[in-house]
Amino acid sequence: MTGSNDNERLVDELANLLNEAAEAHHKAFAATEGEDPDWPIWYADYLLEKMRQILKAKFTKSEIIYLLVSVDKKNRSVAPGAYWPRFYAKYFLNRYL
Secondary structure, three states: OOOHHHHHHHHHHHHHHHHHHHHHHHHHOHHHOOOOOOHHHHHHHHHHHHHHHHHOOOOOHHHHHHHHHHHHHHHHHHOOOOOHHHHHHHHHHHHHO
16 A cells, blocks of 8 residues: 555656656747647657556556546646646546555
8 A cells, every 4th residue: 555655756756747748848839839739649648658657557548638638627627726737646646546
């Protein structure tokens, strides 16, 4: 069983990965100042293997896309001013642990 310290470490690791993905995405879409209506697809490509390793879970690119869209909607309605990488990290962690 995973303890609370382990969970916090995983949240931090996932939040850092999501922040890294955001920076890479913004650079990839610099010409549009990061605007990309299909951002979940790009993020899923970037995150898939790293998230599988961090969470020790098997999931598909489609599942990540679905979860990214779901957590984005939840974040906008529940905690619009929250630091989104941490919010997303907790969402994924709760899903896979």
